[in-house]
Amino acid sequence: MxxxxxPEELAYVNKTKYYHVFIERxxxxxxxxxxxxxxxVPCGSGWGTSLIDNANEVYGVDISLDAIxxxxxxxxxxxxxxxxxxxxxxxxxxxxxLCFEGIEHITKEEGVIFINEIKRVVxxxxxxxxxAPILNKNGEDxxxxxxxxxxxxxxxxxxxxxxxxxxxxxxxxxxxxxIIYFALxx
Numbered sequence: 001m002x003x004x005x006x007p008e009e010l011a012y013v014n015k016t017k018y019y020h021v022f023i024e025r026x027x028x029x030x031x032x033x034x035x036x037x038x039x040x041v042p043c044g045s046g047w048g049t050s051l052i053d054n055a056n057e058v059y060g061v062d063i064s065l066d067a068i069x070x071x072x073x074x075x076x077x078x079x080x081x082x083x084x085x086x087x088x089x090x091x092x093x094x095x096x097x098l099c100f101e102g103i104e105h106i107t108k109e110e111g112v113i114f115i116n117e118i119k120r121v122v123x124x125x126x127x128x129x130x131x132a133p134i135l136n137k138n139g140e141d142x143x144x145x146x147x148x149x150x151x152x153x154x155x156x157x158x159x160x161x162x163x164x165x166x167x168x169x170x171x172x173x174x175x176x177x178x179i180i181y182f183a184l185x186x
Contacts, residue, residue: 004044004067021175025100026051028181029129032060036095041123044103045072045080050100054115059094061087085113092123096182097132111137111149115163119186128164128184132156133177142176153180159185 011018013054021161026048033055040049043060045067047054052058061082062068071079084106097118105109118128133142134153151159152170157180164184172179 004064004079005047006045006070007047007081011172018175020180022048022053025131026098026179028131029096029098029100032127032183033096035097037093037098039087039089039094040182041082041084041099042105043067043071044081046075046077047060048098048100049077049079050075053094059089085110085117087117087121089121091120092126094122094126096127096129097122099128100131101131102135103132104144106148108149111159115159119163122186124186126186128186129166129182131174131179131181133174134171136177140177144176150163153178156180 001113005012005022027181030052033052036055037057037118038052038055039061040052041060041061043049046060049058049060058077058078060071060077063081064179065081068079068081084102103114106114122128134151134156135141141147160182164186167181167185168181168184170181172181
């Protein structure tokens with residue numbers, strides 16, 4: 001089980017399933033970022049953020065100071081320490097916000113706050129693009145001890161549809177279970 005992606009870790013050097021799933025996330029997001037001002041939250045080590053090389057500006061935010069320091073020393077971009085449920089940006093700053101494998105790292109209640117924060121910092125008609133693990137057909141989570149709340153698919157879909165216009169919604173196999181990829185219009 002890989003949690004925070006560092007390019008020098010063996011799971012990524014050896015191009016395991018975690019490497020491929022990680023790269024696919026950012027490949028999916030990059031379809032929407034050309035010439036845009038982009039927020040990647042949480043950005044982890046900044047490696048994924050660095051793959052968004054077609055944007056005008058890219059900001060990465062993560063709660064871990066160690067991850068942000070690593071990102072700043074290894075990749076181009078603007079990397080800031082911060083919380084998903086209190087984004088320190090002005091309203092309507094971003095054209096696109098990316099959130100790959102992040103919302104499950106906060107509580108269900110914080111997830112609702114995060115949705116409102118993303119709506120606030122992304123411009124009207126801007127995009128929110130991301131992915132999240134969901135419970136499998138048996139209602140089981142991935143077993144990842146770092147996840148605070150993995151969503152049942154029906155709940156996640158309703159949460160997204162109530163707050164955004166759904167452009168893309170794809171259920172795929174992830175590294176440790178099913179994942180939803182989504183592209184949403186604010």
